[in-house]
Amino acid sequence: MKVKDLLLLLASCDAEAEVVLMSQPNWPIEHALAGIASREECRGDYVRRKYEPGTSPGDVVLVEGAWLRYGEGDAWGAVRRRNLWPNLWFRQTGG
Numbered sequence: 734m735k736v737k738d739l740l741l742l743l744a745s746c747d748a749e750a751e752v753v754l755m756s757q758p759n760w761p762i763e764h765a766l767a768g769i770a771s772r773e774e775c776r777g778d779y780v781r782r783k784y785e786p787g788t789s790p791g792d793v794v795l796v797e798g799a800w801l802r803y804g805e806g807d808a809w810g811a812v813r814r815r816n817l818w819p820n821l822w823f824r825q826t827g828g
Contacts, residue, residue, distance in 0.1 A: 736793055753804075754797055761804030767796040 753763045773790035784790065 753801060754795060755804045755808045756797070757804075758809050761806055761808060763801045763804040765798030765801055767798030770794050770796060 752766050754766050756762050756764065770793075771790065772784070772788060772792040772794060775794055
């Protein structure tokens with residue numbers, strides 16, 4: 734997903750709504766969103782290796798915050814029904 738795509742999705746959301754990060758489709762957990770950083774910021778001074786293919790220093794990283802609660806079980810189904818789920822995840826996990 735590109736930043737412009739995320740901004741378009743967020744444009745229709747309530748500006749006062751809480752933003753959470755859902756993980757683990759088989760056992761959904763909600764986390765607070767701690768913040769964002771660029772891939773370059775995440776590397777730190779000690780990393781000297783090259784970037785992985787397909788990545789860029791300007792990529793945006795969403796950083797997981799505190800565990801909040803167990804999540805809603807059909808969050809991934811909701812995204813699929815809206816045709817927003819990238820096929821990459823399914824290719825990687827076979828889901």
